[in-house]
Amino acid sequence: MIKRFYLFLAVLVLLACNAAVLGQTSNDHIFPASAIAKPYIDFDSKGFLVNGKRTFLVSAGLEYARVPHQLWYDRLLRLKRAGFNCVEIYTMWNFHEPLEGKFNFSGDHDLGAFLALVKKMGMYAIVRVGPYYCAEWDNGGYPIWLKFKRGLRVREDNAVFEEYVDRFFDKLLPIVFNNQINKGGAVIMVQLENEHPNGWGTIMPDNYFKRLQSKALNLGLQVPYFFSGLHHSSDPAGDGKLDDSSRPNPWFSTEFWSVWYSQYGAKPADAGVYDRRTWKIIAHGGNGYNYYMAHGGSNFGYTNNDEDAASYDYGAAVGQAGDLRPLYYTFKRAAFFAHSFKEILENSIDATASIKNITADSGLKITARSSKAGDLVFLDNPGATALKPNLRVNDINSNIRISVRPGEIYPLVHNFNINKAITIDWAFTRIYGIIKQGNTTTILVEAEQNEPVSLHFLAAGKINVPQNSTEIKITGNKVDVNGTMNGSGVAVEYSFTTGKQKIRVLAMNRTALDKTWVAEMSSSNIIISGVSYLGKAAFKNGKILADAEYPLTSKKDGPAMIYFEKGSALLLNDNQRSVSAKAIVKLSSWETKNATDAAASRYDDKKWFKSSSPLQMGADGDLTPYVWYRTRFSAPTTEKYTMQVDGGGNGTVFIDGKRAAKWKIRDGEVSFDVKKGEHTLAVFTAHDGRDKLVAYLGAINDVDQKGLSGDATLKNGGPFISTLANWYFIKAAKVDKVKQGPPVFDTSQWKKYTIGADAFDQKEGFGWFQTIIPAQREGFTKLILSFRSVDENATVFINGKQISHHEGWNTPFNVEVNDSAVLEKPMTLAVFIENYSNEGGIDQPVRINNSGDGVLLTGWKMRGGPGNPDETTGWAKLAKNRLPDGPQFYRSQFTIPAVKGQHLIWRVHTNGLSHGSVWINGYNLGRYPEKIGNDIGIYVPECWLKQGINKLVIYDEDGERPDNVRILSEQAAGRATYKLAGNIN
Template structure:
């Protein structure tokens, strides 16, 4: 199955899991909060309550494991500025217990410090504690040492696995639970497990789930929790209402897939597509959502799975290097509106029927939410054309014309209580946000030339226009305004009733993108006119703020600070422009031989020893590289074929000289050997382990890396071939496997191509058949290797059942050693039971005829690329030198220190093969990238003034002549300060 098909299948599988559980509707319930935590976090079926207040959860997914600790605050602040009030994180097991029993919760691994940072920003946290995660992370977050525990089976009631989980939870959960909101921390919810085949929500299907629940209860969980996740999808709201009278909690999506991990940067359509999907949640009754990912980050070190390399940008709103994408501002627009009207959204019912007649254009769909405090009405243009809708809401209010862009959902506000004296009767415009500032309520409104801002208020008392009085109309004691735009900062309008003030700030979309809500001296403030607002402080009535704009954009215009009763023009202070280069000069390269382990005389006495070679990681090494060595005694000169299981890439050396390079998963390699004793050294490397999505059972033999199992060497070969000419015939039911195999003829049996889905994404049954010809050399046995069958297989040889296997993406083998059978063509038949989605034989079936070859034993293994930190072994890289095997390369560089610029630098590994990059000792991750030649991001906190060191490990020893350090201009930012006195 190719990678693209795998991704599609994985998405389809999740959609199935998200929409069924034991043939019934999905369970999206949340376990209730403990009594002691109820005053701090609670819910009913309409919404969440935090500290007793109805709260809409606009949550941002990010992983602290993918962000250096020095940048945690920066990334969290950027998300908070976009209106997010919550973050959702995984506590990846192998990030915290990489070696069995050795836990790491310090430095970049300091979960407690991360949660404290979340708290310091006034945000909440949803923590997903596993023990399985997925996350496109190496082995789905499982520590590699789990593979080497006999009898261990993951994600089921297995004593060995549960013992390991308990020990990890004993270290992890006290950190999480001490940060619960009722204990002064930010944690408001906890997720157990992740995307399990069986238990979602509050479903407890077996003892494994019971043990997880018992464990968290015994360790003191008090906030709400749930299993596996809630509503995972790229469009989780779908097209219907999200109301469910039987659900005890609000609707919530823990994985709203915003873009996808195969993308870097933004596509032009992303913002509109995901804005629509977000507004559907708001309009249809959702209590919140979590974007996966809002900030993707990086796979540093060896943490990537086999689908990624160093980048986990995800095409997300907040880019890998902290840059703000167009989708960021779309998310901000939705979050600020939802949070501004959370007292409606978290306590409402469907009121669609009451507002169907406010538009006459049948193209526009209308939905509405109603609560005691007010109503929200949403105009939905699902068409691909711009629509101008005529909106008539009341006989005393003139009809308004509102232009909706294709796929736009446009909110209106009705009868919303702003304070005891003022009710917003109608807002016939897009309200961007609502800010309470003492006795002032500020309404942020987004308008355009086609859609002016129209507001109608009912008041209890005499209204007095205090700002731009000419724009207001007062009639029958009520007040309205038709606000217009101005060039720079938003236009400002205000009025008062008995000391209660309403201020309206009206700007176009670009102006609202440059509008920020924050706090100063304990009060909410608004700053307009800057592309991004970072830190802000007020001392002695002096404001100082750090701001920025994209390096490729023009300088920002006028900025203004809005306090409760006044506004202040802010002075922008820019650094003097300084010319700088967008490339960095690398010093002359040095190299260090990383293939010394192939030399016959190398001392390997301290290496990990075993009879047969063991998978990478058996020696507790966590890198993606390993060396294997043994000796061979060759009886006669000639061509030999060596067979060994494992993965991914390997290079063989005989007496220190490279003889072959191959993919271990192919099963065999052929090379020439001379008679006599030789040292055989094999270098292996991999691109990340499978994330084991949906996998339950033993992981020992799943996605092996390096060499594994018995190694055979035999003169001649190759001995492995792939079966061809498969045919298929459908079966009616599972019991058909007990009947005779249907007679073969080409009118009923149809040609079948390996990897094709014959079940049309449905449950089904079928027979698959091919003929294995007589093998040359009269082998004493044949081994039939199945890499993956989807899903359960029964295997027949010449009509006789010989084997059964359950599960997809799990290899198995069938051996044929009857001499009489081997002398004739063999009919191989497989009966497959497909449980859901695509099905068939999804990987090539290989025939191995090596029989009994020489078995190579007494293996030694060294998992590690080698030591580049020591001074010895480095030499000047001379021109035209070529290498046969891995090499380290070293250079130095100096990045320009440009005041007022946040420059983003990337290492471009052009001309190299596979490997890793270190800058000043920090491992940037693996190359090549799988999403284009974007270069490897260097976190700015890892660079320093003066000389910086660059180390490259290239597996094939390709020369670094084309390697470069380049500025990523679109992600770089200009920094300036805003100052003001009041």
Template sequence: MNDHIFPTHEVVKPFINFDSKGFLINGKRTFIASAGLEYARIPRQLWYDRLLRLKRGGFNCVEVYTMWNFHEPLEGKFNFSGDHDLNAFLTIVKDLNMYAIVRVGPYYCAEWDLGGYPLWLKFKPGLRVREDNEEFEKYVDRFFDKLLPIVFNQQINKGGPVIMVQLENEHNNGWGTIVPDNYFKHLQSKALSLGLQVPYFFSGLHHASDPAGDGTLDDPKRPNPWFSTEFWSVWYSQYGAKLTDSAVYARRTWKIIAHGGGGYNYYMAHGGSNFGYTNNDEDAASYDYGSAVGQAGDLRPIYYGFKHAALFARSFQDVLENCTDATAAYKDIAVDSNLRVTARSADIGDLVFLDNPTKKAIKARVKAGNDILVTDITIAPDEIYPLVHNYTINNVITLNWALTQVYGMVKQGNTTTIFVEASKENMALLYFKVNGMPTAAQGAKSFKITDGSISLAAAVQAGSLTEYTFEVSGQRVRILVGDASTMDKTWVTEVQGSAIPVIVSGTSYLADLSLQKTQLSAKGEYPLMAKKDGSIHLYLENKSTVLTYVYQLSNKFASTITLSPWQNKNASVYAAPAYDDSNWFSSADPQQMGADDNLTADAWYRTTLNVPSSGKYTMQVDGGDRATAFIDGKKATQWKVRDGEVTFDMEKGKHTLAVFTAHEGRDKLAAYVGAITYVDKKGLSGQVQLKKGGPFISTTTNWYFTKAEKAVDVKNNIPVFDTTTWKKYKIGDDVFNKQEGFGWFQTIIPVQEGNPSKLMINFRSVDEDATVFINGKQVAQHKGWNSPFAVEVNDATTLQKSIVVTLFIENYSNEGGIDQPVKINSIGDGIVLNNWKMFGGPGNPDAADGWNKLAPKTSFAGPQFFRSQFTVPQSPGKHLIWRVHTDGLSYGSVWVNGHNLGRYPEKVGNIGMYIPECWLKTGINHVVIYDENGNRPDKVGIRSEKGAGRVTYTLQGKL
């Protein structure tokens, strides 16, 4: 797959540029350690906090999507203010001295509702997405006219943080610099006409959970550095951390560094929340992703692994962004058959990586340099251990060998500080060449000075940072040695107004830091359930000092919140026969949810019908997902609309039929190209038929498959059925092993009872292209997967016998076969129900009228609103995380103080729904629940997530 990047505009090259070896930002070789997060999944009040946590984790860049339906939810009504203020977000990124990669779409995926497309696009006749379709491009252009000036005015050459832009996302055809058709040409010309000047690319680069693989990333044909825009770190099906995550993803990151990568972007580094109705059908409110920075801002073990790799890569970016493969020169540095060695070489120095791919620790004998420096290094299972050789620190000091794990390095004026992560097995061993006479100062006994060199051999002191310094001709080297836990608590940052960074060590997390003349003030925190932080040190260019910290006195905190007695309001009034629906959206046949511009996950449908005789009736209607039918205001049944039909009893006479429908998020339309009107329909859609008796829909079984060698003119070429070549096939199986392939699929439909006048064969999804035969005769062709289609059989003679259905399927990528069950519909002609009314949404959760005290043991037959009040307990010095636990409820939404927390139940476990701290207030808070089945809230509670909570304190120091 093409992984090239379009070149920088000439005027921007001094600000952002690249060659085949690396990126250059403001003329300096720069390793891009990027963190994926979505501002759309974070309240604006928390943008700064989340970005700062990523910056502290060593990241110098963020990558974001600009979800179309987040900014233009209703046609022509754009929102770039408040939580939608992209310009404000990018300004914060810039203020934090970070960069941004912006993925402008128009498609996004991202486990987001409809992949980011506005819902109203579904109802535009003739519109086809992601191809050269005039109707689609018209609306893309209108959106880009609003969006792109915001992004492009924040390009780095204009003082903003934006260094790269991605057009489109994960398209089947156009990645990197491939321009396969006029659709991509249109996107490109539109963006360039609006002022795109920084490097850009299509769809993405190297999306994978292990993007580096096991080979070298060097490619002489590539004009730009290797870069991954989606390094999948954990997955969206996970909440929180697993014990193995940190080691697994640290290894995959170090492979990028060791094999020649120019950077990476974790998707996701912070996941956030799907507030409101923004989730797709795979998620609910949480989009935690098991990420480094949790949904509630807590730091997971994987965070510190990412921090280590990022700080190392950025410390030696002048090597990594300008290097060649030097593995051959160092292949004999360590003698162990299980150890892999790779190396990168640049004019300024070399990096050597010792890779232990086994599940056992290796104690390797390392022989380095012409003077044969020999030491034993213990390398943990799956660890990649970096060594540094011949690295030029300044004009008088060269780091000849670091036979120890350098955590990072920072220049502080005339002082270079080197962080060394040591252990009981691996002491700190550094060898320097000097041009002049070195003078050892702090820790002098651990230095060895000879003519033209100075070396350090030092054991680690558990739980503390030990300082060693020497000086040559006014240039100072400070070496800070600590174990892994100490390095986790060591932070490099800048002070406003100064270009020289400072180092703070000892706090579990360092937040804001400021310096007023000689008085330093900072904020620190440690996990709520962890031990209190110990001694905290500040390291400046020429001095270090111990900081004092001030804790709030309270050690106690509440873990639950008391809720006031619940009230309820009937949200099923729309089912009452006498309800006035005259102002509702009307149509002959029911229309999909959203046709009335309502963007929620709920909708009501109403009509009247006249039943000729009492008995069991079957109603057929297309759509999705869940539905509850009410006849004359009384609940009749619940069913899944996607099943196609529902059966219930009715009495003779005229009735009011009300149907409540709800869904759990729309499909993200991954890899989908074409018309979207009938893809993943929600609510009720199309003609509604009612017929006495039933059910009339069955699912085909006993499918068989045989392989075809190639795609040919399949007409009259169906192979003879023979069980020696035709094998049993299970719907959903991939018979092509994720490769291009072709095959025949066949089943037999038995004669249907009741002598129907027609038979419908419904294919919900075939992957990818299908030719359909009935009794050997070609009757239909269909292109594309995840797109339903139907074949009608209405010949009376054919219907009197069993029917042989044969498909020829052409698969061109990934999995292939019959994705979804194939259903047979024998209803024939029933009573058509028309004159439908629709009302989208649950109603107004903030409305003051209609509330009553929730009576004990009362049950409900349809949707209900419930509300309560609560006061957040005061816990000085504690940053508590509160979650609404929806125990005992069915499906629905939760609002706190008017903010929609998203959809429940969660699909990543019973974690509760995260309440952003900025949405809570001192005094009385309000919680409102909309439960679609009307389940009582007796078991609902608001509880503290102790694992995500933090203790906060103030750091002070006088310089």
């Protein structure tokens, strides 16, 4: 069913955020701060106030759990340089309590250190504490051990679940709350729960929500908070205005989906699409947004869900390896503008009606925001061609003609007070940002070659203009800047003073502004232009020293300029070199270590976990996606046998140590040839990630089982399970008509149906699904119908007679038909589905099992884990003629070439391998193969590499040979690095 894919989440959350659709299950309200925190973080219906000042929140979604702690500073600085003043994070439960009662808040798990770093960098944090997260993360963030707690039901008023949530929160929440802004920390808002089907904003539909609220408040929650999220969408502004007189708080989006988790890298259209969607928020009354994701990162270890592998790049603005995409620069431009005019945007009303006649061009949509601080007018060109409207503005002597690009939302500024002495009367050129530098205010404006630079000021006091400034005209208290942008790409400067206040206008084209950065210094902000990316910057002995970089795929940076309060200077760049991203890493000869020992007949399994029937993965406390199972059985004859067992993932059968068969465990059975006699049966199981359980409420013990589970039976012959095809569907009016049974089948009314398709057009609805079960062979007395998942509730009929009813989606159930007279003839199977939200239908194939009873296999033992990748013994040279025969470890060594001025990004390409995991120097990089459709390789964080010899270990589940494995540098993500230096007079 499409619920298994990303479109489900989009539809789910859009509907969940729409109170008109879901009644009282959602709103976009925020609980206010406590009295003690209000001076530090507060809001009204028009905007946020942080430390008493109007603040536009430009937030970056990233997960500290997906970034090594050594790289936290680097990623945060990249976001800060782009104008992000806030980060939004999840606190994954299974990341901090992977084993029951054993909490981890150190190293990469040190949430307190991360929040302290956010504060040190002058940024804020929004913390989403769960206990459910989604996030394309293993099990949605639930620890595996929760699956084995009797009576537990997640996200409901369930005493068992709440007991463990309370214990986790007792450890987690004090860390978060000790970092609240009123306590000197970075945390300005908290989200309880996440994307719950029944409660968003301030809606609390049941005691589960009330208990979460009570727990958080009792542990010291004082900043504003809300449930589940606010305005999740890839285009959260939509087509309407965002003002809402009934809303007591600002408009904010906690998940503005920028690109998607199925993508790696940038696509040509991304920057334009999300640039426009961001400006729609700004232009229509939004008060902030959080991009999910601004930086995606990696699913290290076994943290991926079943839709991902190692990469969580997301196509984000800051790539998985820290590279900057075109999207980054569009986000930077919008952020700088929003911060510059936060006094308007965080306290404004819709003023469109008063300004609608500014142009007669019908191709433009006009909106305006107005406050005591000034006015913003937005010219929206939704079309595919540029528009050049004439602007009609009183008191401006000449007609103003600008160019609005296709899809652009062009901002005009009116009546904005820069300070007590100077006001921007009108700015017809795009203002990129306004930077305060002591008594100097620098205005960055954007114009392309031959476009006008047109800004008009009002000044209180005597106005002084440098000599030879012919493009600045003084008329009384008016200062008119009217120039034309040159084509050199070099910034054009216009300036004037009144009293002690100086206005400096720096006009550049977009390319130059992409290379312009603001760094906060202890005494004043500085602006550095001409640098592809500005890293650390500091004053030392009267000099500015800074780190800089440019992509290996671009030209070297040219001259760089620094603009400080009292002037500007040329910066020297140190040793910009021509570098190559095509450095080669040579791997040493491969060694192998047998990982199939557990299949051998005489293997010592005495200390393994024991059970009468096989238990699903995690029952033995192991957290990996690998489990070995063992038992013994007797074959009375030499022939084909079939083992039927439930579970999930991939399975490999070994008989007496030799590989006999492979199968998808969810198929329900596997057949293999066996000789007469006593045998050891060993089964190796693996999976590629657990379901994230989006929108799921209830018991999780049987949901998305991995490994083997339930009774295992052995039957002579087979296979016996087949999949039902040729389904038909017809909509039904009401659920109460189900008792009447299925309607008469007529192909003019019933339509062909494909398993997994949405039958309800993403809406609530009811319907009948029907097919024919073939007649069974004479002598069969029992037929099992196996339903993996229906969406949502199902009532099952055979030949018009109801035989079963099931509640809930994504949980398997079986239906038994045991009337031999019925089995002898073709049977009509009809399923009535009740769908209460979004997509619906039969999610997964329906199978029939006519094997009857078999011999029950008992006396099972299990052991989780692949073994120790750091084991020093048992390794041997990989023979050229060795063929795969089950899971194997492989290892090699390599040295990374060190070249000054290079920051190369290295990836392990697992060409020729099956499924598995990769370690570098003991660090688990994550799972392969990637599921995003191309061979990107597995990212190796540079902090995990060493000078000299590095160790590579691979665990391949099928034992495929590593002959074609390569470690290559990724040219698109690589950077050249250099130093900047200059004197500050």
